[in-house]
Amino acid sequence: MGARHGNDVIEKLKTQPIELWHRGQRVADVTAEPGLSGGVRSLAELYDLQWRAPEAMLFASPDTGNLVGRSFMVPRTLDELQSVGTMMLRWARHTFGMMGRTPDYLNRALAAFAGSADFLGQLDPRFADNARRCHAHARENDLCLTHTLINPQSNRNAGPARQADPFLAARVKAETDAGLVIQGARMLATLPISDEIMVFPSTLLKATEEDAPYAFGFAISNATPGLKFLCRETVDYGRSVYDHPLGSRFEELDAVVIFDEVFVPWERVFLYRDVAACNQAYAATGAVAHMSHQVVCKNIAKTEFILGLVSLMISAIGIEGFQHIHEKTAEIWCTLEAMKAFKRAAEVDAAPNAYGVMTPAWDPLDAARNMYPRLYPRLVEIVQQVGASGLVSMPTLADVRGPLKDDIAHYYQAARAEARDRIPLFRLAWDTAVSAFGSRQVLYERFYFGDPVRMAGALFHGHDRQPYMDMVREFLQRGIASAAEAEEGSGQ
Ligand SMILES: Cc1cc2nc3c(=O)[nH]c(=O)nc-3n(C[C@H](O)[C@H](O)[C@H](O)COP(=O)(O)OP(=O)(O)OC[C@H]3O[C@@H](n4cnc5c(N)ncnc54)[C@H](O)[C@@H]3O)c2cc1C
Known part of the structure; x- marks a missing residue:
């Protein structure tokens, strides 16, 4: 078939x-x-x-x-x-x-x-x-x-x-x-x-x-x-x-x-x-890595959406001049770039597993799956912070077409959008950040790949941190040695 x-x-x-x-x-x-x-x-x-x-x-x-x-x-x-x-x-x-x-x-x-x-x-x-x-x-x-x-x-x-x-x-x-x-x-x-x-x-x-x-x-x-x-x-x-x-x-x-x-x-x-x-x-079997490969693609698509949505909202109501808006947009942008980098690293550093299956590199995907449960709720928080009352004041299609349609066309205009464009945009923001659908998405991301607490535990136990410990220990040893040398020098 x-x-x-x-x-x-x-x-x-x-x-x-x-x-x-x-x-x-x-x-x-x-x-x-x-x-x-x-x-x-x-x-x-x-x-x-x-x-x-x-x-x-x-x-x-x-x-x-x-x-x-x-x-x-x-x-x-x-x-x-x-x-x-x-x-x-x-x-x-x-x-x-x-x-x-x-x-x-x-x-x-x-x-x-x-x-x-x-x-x-x-x-x-x-x-x-x-x-x-x-x-x-x-x-x-x-x-x-x-x-x-x-x-x-x-x-x-x-x-x-x-x-x-x-x-x-x-x-x-x-x-x-x-x-x-x-x-x-x-x-x-x-x-x-x-x-x-x-x-x-x-x-x-x-x-x-x-x-x-x-x-x-x-x-x-x-x-x-x-x-x-x-x-x-x-x-x-x-x-x-x-x-x-x-x-x-x-x-x-x-x-x-x-x-x-x-x-x-x-x-x-x-x-x-x-x-x-x-x-x-x-x-x-590499199943967790291949599934996480799909997950990081989903994370990219979701973050691209939030970036586009928030950028349109900023432009519509003319808040692009405020510094904290730049900071929040930068936060979304960095999340997106991080997810794209994790995907790319997982693909570029892929290697055949014991059975010859080309398997995405696990470390970047493990980082992605541990970070996104914390990042997505923050992205939704940004939608709420940027949208404010605009998220809960948007009329329905029945209102837009109803007896108050002229009032709606007038009072819902925005700096760079007529009411007819601004209302659907903010309804989309509401569905992302306020509705039952939006809340379920936040819960979903928190637990998408398991309990984040236990995923962090698996990361703690499953990754070799010895080289980094050795690096810092060696630096400390050098400091101790140079202090000893200085002491010896001053004693002579
Ligand atoms: C929207 C949504 C969709 C889902 N879809 C699927 C799906 O398609 N297929 C699927 O198989 N699963 C799915 N899940 C389930 C998901 O895998 C679990 O939510 C996740 O693994 C956490 O398990 P739990 O919900 O049973 O939480 P629980 O294990 O009941 O945890 C409840 C709380 O107790 C804490 N806790 C429990 N045990 C421990 C422990 N040993 N150590 C430390 N803290 C602990 C947790 O951290 C958490 O705070 C979905 C979940 C959601 C929310």
């Missing part, structure tokens, strides 16, 4: 019987559901976009020769890796990075698992075959995946086996010749409006027998019987793109995933029971 168009995506979602619950009701058709359909449309647009620039967005499948999505590529050269980065940045720019989990995010994970499948094969040769087959299946059918890693937030002071019920967190209930039966829940899965779900090993398990039933990795169809997606309430207010420019387009949704005796055939399993392997899998 090869790369899909938007219509293919919509048709598949229409017919796939996913058990998706929203506001107390099972959703019959996600493509028509108020509050959900805008996100589906944007998702479909991404698939159309890949056909508008096929040379950049697609490549010839190594198996079939069909044109397939470039984010499924297992790169072997620097050029191939960079071409994936270019493709991902194009997709990210289409949604201004506001749909963080566009399909390329998990396509990169799947490609990494397949490319480094021999790591999985050390546990069981079937697991390596399964990862390669699942990747080829997703690539040839251009499937869209979501994923879920985290156990329910019940008692973080205890592991999954020590919760009030050991089946709160999804765990293996039975193992048969045909596969695994999973019972319990995981939170969260963003973009449940997708075809398949990767259920990755949950974050660091303890190497004990009691944690082994929680140690697994597999990918299954979202329409698998017993699999339920319980969505949070939509942040798309169901309004026009004029009133709600981001929320009406880019609602990707988040859902808690409930496994009610879900059967997972062995052919779909990548990892099982080996806690150490589950804990190492992202790093050993």
